[in-house]
Amino acid sequence: MKHKGKTNPPGRIKIMKAFSLLMAEKDFHSITTAEIARTAQVTEGLIYKYFKDKKDLLYQVLNDHFFEFQTHIENRIANEKTCVEKLKVIIFSSLESYAANRIFSKILLLEVRNSLDFFESGAYEMVREYARTILDIIEKGIETGELKPETDPHILRKVILGAIEHACLGEIIFGRPLDIDGVSTGIANIVFNGAKR
Amino acid sequence: MKHKGKTNPPGRIKIMKAFSLLMAEKDFHSITTAEIARTAQVTEGLIYKYFKDKKDLLYQVLNDHFFEFQTHIENRIANEKTCVEKLKVIIFSSLESYAANRIFSKILLLEVRNSLDFFESGAYEMVREYARTILDIIEKGIETGELKPETDPHILRKVILGAIEHACLGEIIFGRPLDIDGVSTGIANIVFNGAKR
DNA sequence: CGAATAAGGTAAGTAATACTTACTCACAAT
DNA sequence: ATTGTGAGTAAGTATTACTTACCTTATTCG
Missing domain, CATH: 1.10.10.60 (Homeodomain-like)
Known part of the structure; x- marks a missing residue:
């Protein structure tokens, strides 16, 4: 060279x-x-x-942001011991990261999903890895008896991720402020303890 | 005239x-x-x-689809008595409608959100109305004691809507099949009873 | 009736946009 | 010295969303 x-x-x-x-x-x-x-x-x-084109620029910018997001969260998870605590950290840290980095959030939650070639990009590989981490935590939680044995891990993941993403949309779209503490404990409460009396 | x-x-x-x-x-x-x-x-x-422009065409097509979606769901809700049953019907019917109508789902969940003028369109008005209905059901559920009094209605709504939407994304984006029965009871289980043992 | 008027539709533009091609220039290694 | 390459430019081009001016039909009302 x-x-x-x-x-x-x-x-x-x-x-x-x-x-x-x-x-x-x-x-x-x-x-x-x-x-x-x-x-x-x-x-x-x-x-x-x-x-390669404008979209490729978008994906590469997302990639950079996502790298920070992921390492930040993984460091935090490592400090927790129980499954429930780990998941709580994921909920809190995700909300925090989304709120702190609006460009990242906008790209990930609103812009890339509608084009199929995103799902062949490197950025999407990171999304999958992140999702895999969550699934592992849930599965371990069921094994150890922390979570109910009848819980479907994929569905629990969907509920958690869906709740997080939905909670951030207002902040991202309208620039509304987000009560990270309140929302994250609220989500955790419902997901872990249920809303029914 | x-x-x-x-x-x-x-x-x-x-x-x-x-x-x-x-x-x-x-x-x-x-x-x-x-x-x-x-x-x-x-x-x-x-x-x-x-x-008016290409986007306006998008919004008007969405509007038509959404009208069907909403009337269908509202008819079903009317048949249920308890809050929990109503919410279960919302979860099930939403999944069903999204799965049955991919164009509607694609537009609503992937295409319109990234443009601010959607939120001034008539289609968005229907979204808000639908969201309001859900909130009303939840609030009534807390009043009657069906739901835990410490439940935050807005957050419960976020969790439910987020879970529904997230559950449909795979089907919409990749054309993957969706087990409506399994997913909807799974979501309901977690949301109402909690995942923690 | 008759003519004004409006609705449904067309044809031929136009400015702007994403992307290409062909070209410099600097400089590092052989 | 020369050769090759990375960094950057300038000037395209086809395509795109959207406009303008026009045509045709048919209804409504004086």
Whole structure:
């Protein structure tokens, strides 16, 4: 090789930064390539040197954000011992991360899902890994008797993830504030103890 | 007025049908106006006689589907007496409707949310009404003592709606089959009785 | 009746958009 | 010296969503 292995040229970084910035204000489709280039102070053509297309740019930005999200959560989980505590941490930390990083949330919960090629991207691989972690925790919880034996692990995961995501939508879409503590303990209460008297 | 109040000309219907058909195969953004016109056998210009823009077409198609969805569910709820039974019917019927009507589901769960002007559309008004109905049921359930008094109605609603929506995503995105009975009783079990032993 | 008017529909535009192609320039390694 | 490559540019192009001006039919009312 000629050049050193150093990669991630300034142009690429500038483009991703500019795109993130624009995502904070508007939705994916109303961001134009011209706008990205102008904000990043590069030419439009350069975008296509580093990214296959506009969507690929979206996925790669998501990838970066998701990496932080995942490592943060995994560190926290490691500190907990019981299954229920681990799941509570997942609920709390997810809400916290979504609330703290609106661009990440917007991309993951609103923008990427409607296009099939996301599900072949690297970002989606991380989503699956994260989902797998949750499933493992649940299965272990059933084994150890912490959770009811008749619990369907996949469904419990659906309920937890669905509740988390749904809880964040208001904050993401309308910019409404989110009571992380209240909502996370509320979700945990219902999921673990049930709402019926 | 000169013409009678009769409205809904054949062109308009053909356009909506064609659009629905295309939505079954691909996502909103990869459907072009040229394609819609060709499939509907009308000229491109006619689309803009009946719809403000492409998004407006999306919202109006959603509106039609949502109307069916809502009346169907409301009829079913009326047959149930207890709060818990009503909520179970909501869970089951929602899953059933989503599974039976993929175009509706795709539009509502994946396509409209990322654009702010959806939330000013008539279709969104129906969503709010539906959400209000659920909240009313929950609040009544707490009053009558069917549900635990410490339950937060808004959070219980989030958990239920989130679980339903999350459960349908696989089916919608990947076309995976959905075990409506199993999933709906599974969700109800967790939400009402809790997963913890 | 007759003519004004509006509804249903068309044809031919237009500006803007995502993406391409062909080209510099700098510089590191042979 | 020269060769090859990474970083970046400038000037396209086809396609897209949306407009404008027009045509045709048919109803309604003076």
